[in-house]
Amino acid sequence: MPSMYSFSERRCSALLFVLLMAAAPAAFAQKPRQLTARQVVEKIQNQIGAPLDPNSVDTFKAGDPNTPVTGIVTTFMDTYDVLRQAVAAGANLIITHEPTFYNHLDKTDFLQSDPVYQQKLAYIHDHHLVVWRFHDQWHWRTPDGTIEGFVQAVGWQKYRRPYEQNAFTLPPTTVGRLAADLRDKLNSHSVRLVGDPLLRVTDVAFLPGSSGENQEIRQLERDDVQVLVAGESWEWETVSYVRDAVAEGRHKALILVGHEVSEEPGMEYCARWLRPIFPNLQVTFIPAGDPFQNLPQ
C-alpha cells in the first residue's frame, strides 16, 4: 500500500528527527549544579591542602551555608559598606580575612543589644548573604597568601631573599624614605615609624597584620634585619622594644603601615587565586579600604 505521507513530508520528518537527535544531548545535559556556600568552602579548603586546625577561626560567621552561591566576594574585612557593594555586585558569599563582629572570635554575646551589630546582622539576613572567614589557612598556605599579595603590591619580588618568604634586601634607602614609599604605594593614612628616619637600611622583614610581639621581636633580633614592616602592634610591646633598641644604639627601626593596608592586597590576590577554581562563578575583590582618615594639616 503506498504511504499516506508525501515524499516531502517524509523528508521533512527525517530532517526534524536528525535535528532532534543532535539537540538532545544539550537539552538533556544537566546545567552546572549551583554550588552552595558550604561546597565552595570545602573546595577552597581542599585546594589549600594544609590540614585545618579544629580551633581555627575559618568558619561561617553569618548566613546559611546551604545557600546556593550567586557570586563570591573577597575582602580584607566585610564591613557594612563592603556588604552593600557585594549586594550591588550580585554576590552573596563574602570571604573575609578579618572578623565580622569586631573581635577575633566573632563572639556576639556582648553585642546582643548593640544597634550597630543588630543592623549589620539584619542586613546579612535580609539579603541572604553568607559570610565565611578565610584567615588561618590563607596564612598557613605555602606561600602565605597575605604576604604574597603584599609583596606583589609593593613590587618587592625581585628583592626577596632565597628560601625566605618575608625577608628582603632592598636597594639602600633610609627608613623615612622607605616609610613614605610604602605609604604612597599602599595609600595608607596611618603609617607610623619608630626609629631614626635618616637611618640607612637595606635589610627588611615583613609581618602582615598584627602577628604578635613574639614573632615581631624574633624578626628584629636577627642580625640580618634592620627594619620590620608590620601592620599594627601595641605601643607597650614591639614599639617600646624598638624604641629601646634604638636608644641602645642598635641599627633597628619599625614601620607600622596599618593592619588593613598590610593585608588587603592579600585578598585581591585571593580573588585571582579563586577564579580558576570556580570558573562558573563571578569572583570580585572589594577593598574594605583604610579605616582611617587623613587629618587636616
Next chain:
Amino acid sequence: MPSMYSFSERRCSALLFVLLMAAAPAAFAQKPRQLTARQVVEKIQNQIGAPLDPNSVDTFKAGDPNTPVTGIVTTFMDTYDVLRQAVAAGANLIITHEPTFYNHLDKTDFLQSDPVYQQKLAYIHDHHLVVWRFHDQWHWRTPDGTIEGFVQAVGWQKYRRPYEQNAFTLPPTTVGRLAADLRDKLNSHSVRLVGDPLLRVTDVAFLPGSSGENQEIRQLERDDVQVLVAGESWEWETVSYVRDAVAEGRHKALILVGHEVSEEPGMEYCARWLRPIFPNLQVTFIPAGDPFQNLPQ
C-alpha cells in the same frame, strides 16, 4: 681665792657654752630617715586609699626594693632613655605607668637571650635603680589620675559633665578640628581618625590608653557620646565598629591620639601629687615622649 681665769676668758667660755646648748638639739636630732623604695611605695599605696588587687601589675619590676631612695622619677614608660635621664637627675626610684619589658605582665622568659632586654636590665642593676609600676591603682584612684592629667593638659575642665569624670560637652566643632586640636595640644605624631572629619560634634568621651573594646563600645553606644577619644585600639575591634556605625549613618567618630600621648600627662600630674607626700625627696617627671616619628611629606 681669785679665779685663775681672766674675766674675758670666763665670758668667752660662757658664750661657747650658750652656743653649744643652742646647737645641741640640731646636733643630736635624727636626720630624716632615708626611705627605701619599698617604704615609698607603701606610703603611696596608703595614700591612694583603694584596696590593692592581689593580681595587680603594680609591683616592683627590677632592682632591690630595699634600696634607699635618692630621688623619684615619674614617667609614662621607663624607656632606656628615661632611665638614663633619671640617673642624670640623681634619682633612683622610677615610677612607671607602663611595662618595663615590653609586655603587660613584664614577663621576661622569652627575652632571656635578647640583647636589648639584657642591656636594659644591666643598666638598671649597674646604676642601682629600682623600678615600680604604678598602673592599676593610679586608674582606680578617685579621680583616675590618668584621666585627670589628660583633662588638665587639654584644658577640658570647664567642659566636664557633672558627676562624670570622662564625658564632656565641648563647644561645637568638627571631628577633624577636634583631632587636629588634640594633635597640637598633645604634640602627637600619630593621631588616627575614624569617621567623617566634617561631622559636627559636641559630645565627647575619653578613655585613656588602651581600655579595651568592651569599654570603648559601651561609651560609643551612648546617645550622649558622638566622639570617643582614646589612646590606641585594634583595627579589627573598636575601629571597625565605628567604621560600621558611620556606614550605617550614625553620628559617631573615633579619635586615637596615641597611647603614650593620652597617658603621659597623667604621670606629670602624678609627680605633682607625690611632691607634698614626700617633701624631702626630689620628684621629677620625665616624659617618655611619643614613640613615633613624623614621616617626611
